[in-house]
Amino acid sequence: MKRNHTFSLKKLLFTGSVLLFLVIGTVLAIVISMLSNKLLPQQMAERWSEEKDVAQISCFFSVDAGMTVDSIETFEHNLDNALVEASIYSTSLNEEARLWADAYSATGKITISTDSGNSITSDALGVGGDFFLFHPLQLLGGSYFSGHDVNQDYVVLDRNAAWKLFGSNDVAGMTVYIGNIPHIIAGVVEVESGKLAQAGGVNDTVVFVSYDSLNKYGVNHGINHYEIVMPSPVSSYAFSYVKDNIGASEAEMEVVENSERFSFFNRLKLIKGFASRSMNGKAIIYPYWENIARGYENILSLLTVIMLLVFAYPATVLIVIIVRLWKKKTWTLKSIFLICKDKAERKLEQRRMKKMKEEMDYEDLI
Amino acid sequence: MNEGKNKREWIKNAVIVFLVIMLLLTFFSNTIMNYSLPEVAVQYVESGSITAKIRGNGVIESGDPYYVTIEQQRKVEAVNVRPGDMVQEGDVLAVLSASASSDMKTKEQEVKAAEEAMDAAQKQFETLLLTGGYDVSVMNNAGEMASADSLAKQIIKLKNKETALKDDISGLEADIADVDEQMNAISLQLSINSINNIGSEQEYKDYTDAVAALSDANTTLERVRVEKENYEIQYGFSESDVNSTSNGDAALDRYQTLVRDYNAMQTQVNWLTFNKNETEKVLTEKLESSNTGLNGQKNNLTVQKNNLQKSLDEKNTELSKVSEDLAELTKNITDSSALQTASEAITKAQETYQELLAEYEEMQGVAIDTEVVAPFTGTIVSVPISAGTDTIDSPGEGKGYTIVTMQREGRGYTMEFSVTNDQAKRIAVGDEAEVVNSWRYDNMTLTVSGIKNDLKNPGQGKVITLDVRGDYITPGQNISVSVGEKSANYDMIVPNSAIREDNNGKFVLLVETKSSPLGNRYIATRADVKVVASDDTKSAITGDLYAWSYVITTSTAPVEAGQQVRLAEN
Numbered sequence: 001m002k003r004n005h006t007f008s009l010k011k012l013l014f015t016g017s018v019l020l021f022l023v024i025g026t027v028l029a030i031v032i033s034m035l036s037n038k039l040l041p042q043q044m045a046e047r048w049s050e051e052k053d054v055a056q057i058s059c060f061f062s063v064d065a066g067m068t069v070d071s072i073e074t075f076e077h078n079l080d081n082a083l084v085e086a087s088i089y090s091t092s093l094n095e096e097a098r099l100w101a102d103a104y105s106a107t108g109k110i111t112i113s114t115d116s117g118n119s120i121t122s123d124a125l126g127v128g129g130d131f132f133l134f135h136p137l138q139l140l141g142g143s144y145f146s147g148h149d150v151n152q153d154y155v156v157l158d159r160n161a162a163w164k165l166f167g168s169n170d171v172a173g174m175t176v177y178i179g180n181i182p183h184i185i186a187g188v189v190e191v192e193s194g195k196l197a198q199a200g201g202v203n204d205t206v207v208f209v210s211y212d213s214l215n216k217y218g219v220n221h222g223i224n225h226y227e228i229v230m231p232s233p234v235s236s237y238a239f240s241y242v243k244d245n246i247g248a249s250e251a252e253m254e255v256v257e258n259s260e261r262f263s264f265f266n267r268l269k270l271i272k273g274f275a276s277r278s279m280n281g282k283a284i285i286y287p288y289w290e291n292i293a294r295g296y297e298n299i300l301s302l303l304t305v306i307m308l309l310v311f312a313y314p315a316t317v318l319i320v321i322i323v324r325l326w327k328k329k330t331w332t333l334k335s336i337f338l339i340c341k342d343k344a345e346r347k348l349e350q351r352r353m354k355k356m357k358e359e360m361d362y363e364d365l366i
Numbered sequence: 367m368n369e370g371k372n373k374r375e376w377i378k379n380a381v382i383v384f385l386v387i388m389l390l391l392t393f394f395s396n397t398i399m400n401y402s403l404p405e406v407a408v409q410y411v412e413s414g415s416i417t418a419k420i421r422g423n424g425v426i427e428s429g430d431p432y433y434v435t436i437e438q439q440r441k442v443e444a445v446n447v448r449p450g451d452m453v454q455e456g457d458v459l460a461v462l463s464a465s466a467s468s469d470m471k472t473k474e475q476e477v478k479a480a481e482e483a484m485d486a487a488q489k490q491f492e493t494l495l496l497t498g499g500y501d502v503s504v505m506n507n508a509g510e511m512a513s514a515d516s517l518a519k520q521i522i523k524l525k526n527k528e529t530a531l532k533d534d535i536s537g538l539e540a541d542i543a544d545v546d547e548q549m550n551a552i553s554l555q556l557s558i559n560s561i562n563n564i565g566s567e568q569e570y571k572d573y574t575d576a577v578a579a580l581s582d583a584n585t586t587l588e589r590v591r592v593e594k595e596n597y598e599i600q601y602g603f604s605e606s607d608v609n610s611t612s613n614g615d616a617a618l619d620r621y622q623t624l625v626r627d628y629n630a631m632q633t634q635v636n637w638l639t640f641n642k643n644e645t646e647k648v649l650t651e652k653l654e655s656s657n658t659g660l661n662g663q664k665n666n667l668t669v670q671k672n673n674l675q676k677s678l679d680e681k682n683t684e685l686s687k688v689s690e691d692l693a694e695l696t697k698n699i700t701d702s703s704a705l706q707t708a709s710e711a712i713t714k715a716q717e718t719y720q721e722l723l724a725e726y727e728e729m730q731g732v733a734i735d736t737e738v739v740a741p742f743t744g745t746i747v748s749v750p751i752s753a754g755t756d757t758i759d760s761p762g763e764g765k766g767y768t769i770v771t772m773q774r775e776g777r778g779y780t781m782e783f784s785v786t787n788d789q790a791k792r793i794a795v796g797d798e799a800e801v802v803n804s805w806r807y808d809n810m811t812l813t814v815s816g817i818k819n820d821l822k823n824p825g826q827g828k829v830i831t832l833d834v835r836g837d838y839i840t841p842g843q844n845i846s847v848s849v850g851e852k853s854a855n856y857d858m859i860v861p862n863s864a865i866r867e868d869n870n871g872k873f874v875l876l877v878e879t880k881s882s883p884l885g886n887r888y889i890a891t892r893a894d895v896k897v898v899a900s901d902d903t904k905s906a907i908t909g910d911l912y913a914w915s916y917v918i919t920t921s922t923a924p925v926e927a928g929q930q931v932r933l934a935e936n
Binding site for chain 2: 040047048049054090092093094096097098099101130133136138139140142143144149150151153154172173175180181182184186187
């Protein structure tokens with residue numbers, strides 16, 4: 001009686017611990033998957049196309065790379081030709097659908113003032129292309145603007161900037177002055193916040209203006225970011241194309257495939273390169289969202305390692321059980337094969353008998 | 367036994383707790399699920415109007431600056447005006463010093479030196495003549511025996527005259543060449559003038575468009591006529607058959623159509639011909655008036671040339687007489703090389719003296735007041751001088767030195783600003799523009815007067831010129847303007863934040879209501895749209911949606927088509 005009791009307790013503990021580890025591992029896997037999908041700027045490929053035939057590629061440049069709006073326009077033009085040559089056409093029924101969309105930005109500072117005399121000097125992003133398509137920050141009012149708009153004198157404020165200038169979020173459509181030139185507020189957004197965001201570079205206030213305005217009226221540190229979502233019929237097509245044709249050398253830029261960066265394989269790769277991860281030899285200043293994404297990459301890699309270790313325990317147990325069962329088994333492959341053969345032969349025999357009987361019956365009839 | 371009872375008790379409690387939790391979850395499932403749904407703000411799709419505006423800024427410039435200048439460089443004693451001041455005709459703009467500037471002083475000294483040099487050369491000649499033992503047996507004008515003294519004086523006098531005449535002659539020849547050049551230029555212009563280049567770009571375009579339209583119409587008319595004739599020949603129809611009933615006769619139907627078309631085309635051709643003639647008339651009238659003007663100028667120049675030629679001939683005659691007299695006087699002394707050299711030295715010194723004297727007189731010639739007054743009523747645009755310094759060269763059309771530039775009262779101002787090609791497409795000459803923050807500027811009217819290529823950005827942009835009128839306009843003022851397209855009405859208008867895009871084009875998310883036993887459910891559905899116009903805050907769309915739908919503008923989390931959402935509180 002006693003032996004049964006301790007046996008069952010041990011077994012209970014054992015099964016309990018295996019299940020616990022399984023649960024923890026699953027929870028970790030779920031958390032990793034949720035965190036991977038949390039960063040919207042990394043999810044452009046999914047937003048752009050439901051099928052997995054597009055990729056989002058980001059490039060970050062050092063000041064030496066000398067990226068200009070002209071070089072980006074040249075790249076866009078060449079891309080159109082390259083897609084035609086590769087016979088990649090839009091399969092959408094909508095004739096105005098675009099195959100690709102892109103955006104670029106520069107960081108800097110800018111001074112904004114209002115009619116009533118309030119003024120702030122804020123971190124600023126001078127953006128071009130469809131920046132907000134890639135960065136759908138939550139709108140607290142108004143709307144985004146795009147580099148394709150007819151006028152390029154729009155401003156998007158963040159919550160803090162709107163508060164400092166007007167004391168309200170409901171300011172879309174109002175006029176502010178940048179360099180004494182009137183600009184129109186397109187909208188107010190909620191920028192990422194939290195420890196990681198602050199470490200990544202999100203300071204007190206941040207405003208978004210057109211690259212043109214930043215260049216003319218603010219402090220412009222040069223275009224340091226370009227991203228594009230484009231068709232990628234085979235894996236790495238988009239990545240290689242952008243890297244080879246964007247017009248900067250490898251020593252002056254960093255290229256990232258956003259759609260792949262949180263995949264299992266990539267997370268493992270990060271662990272491999274973990275020692276050199278903190279080294280930065282390219283004098284590139286990443287925009288705040290890229291810094292946040294890199295922070296997430298680190299966190300997720302760590303979680304992946306923990307998850308693998310946690311799963312290691314139940315996995316080992318499972319293997320041990322399988323091995324034990326295998327050793328204990330009373331059958332061999334050969335015996336199974338013979339049994340199957342036997343069964344098959346018997347079935348064949350039965351059929352033959354049946355056929356013969358039918359023939360005899362038939363002959364009888366005649 | 368006890369153990370068993372405890373165990374059952376425990377199981378019973380566990381089951382009760384479990385059932386209670388399940389019950390609660392079921393009843394509050396809707397509310398719980400709702401909290402996990404993204405919250406969206408919606409807007410009703412309605413009709414309205416959109417006025418897209420192009421904005422830009424630039425500096426107001428004087429449309430027609432007038433340079434108030436003086437001929438000579440002077441030192442400025444005082445400046446009485448500033449840019450932006452309004453002055454009346456006769457107001458004193460600046461006070462200059464009365465004395466000549468350093469330039470004049472230098473010139474004066476040069477003239478003195480030349481005069482002394484001339485005197486020295488003359489003295490030299492006299493001395494040489496007196497001491498050289500020459501045969502001076504020439505009669506002087508009064509019939510007396512000439513003394514070496516008076517001979518020298520006469521020779522010098524004649525030499526003076528010779529030099530002066532030569533100077534005048536070369537001056538007249540230069541003037542004649544000048545007039546010739548001007549006449550040639552006019553002749554060239556006359557030969558170039560044609561209706562192809564005489565009118566403005568717009569006028570010429572109107573004309574060529576009219577010609578092309580007429581030609582097209584004629585071609586079509588001819589085609590219809592030929593076909594009509596073919597029918598008449600083939601079927602024996604005539605124009606009187608136009609009104610008969612056809613009873614399904616295809617040929618007759620076709621013929622009737624052809625006749626009607628032909629008549630209609632003919633009317634159109636007539637109208638187009640009239641139109642072409644009108645546009646042509648504009649150009650030919652311009653051409654005629656230009657040619658008439660040019661011919662008039664040419665006649666004036668011819669008269670001028672004839673006068674100059676007459677003076678030239680007179681002077682030439684005089685010169686030959688003087689040269690003859692001189693030769694007569696010097697015929698006995700021409701073999702001395704020393705005298706020859708001295709004689710030439712006099713001529714040279716005389717020429718130099720004449721030149722410098724002429725320059726000096728030119729500087730002195732114009733009477734310059736010490737006060738510079740405004741020649742008309744207007745506004746001061748710029749003041750490039752300041753007290754204590756010399757005046758500077760004028761960049762204006764007139765030569766001389768600029769005191770101030772002025773804008774005549776009532777004359778218009780202009781403002782230029784750059785736009786992209788996209789923006790330029792939406793602006794037409796004649797559009798009215800508004801000043802941003804217009805309450806600051808009383809009744810300023812701005813009209814687009816020109817669209818030209820931006821030379822700083824060739825091919826990339828254009829420059830819009832606005833004609834600016836109003837009171838109290840200060841050149842140099844920087845203003846921001848907006849030029850609007852004509853506003854248009856559209857059936858479906860949504861805020862810009864409602865427009866989304868993916869690789870299937872632009873779309874909006876509509877909210878559809880589905881009622882269920884647990885209350886209303888709101889589902890987001892996708893509707894593909896096309897944006898036909900947009901302004902700063904809203905866009906006009908067409909697409910597969912009804913005008914009374916609700917579109918999603920903003921949401922707390924990303925929303926996909928087919929997903930359930932909940933509406934924001936208001």
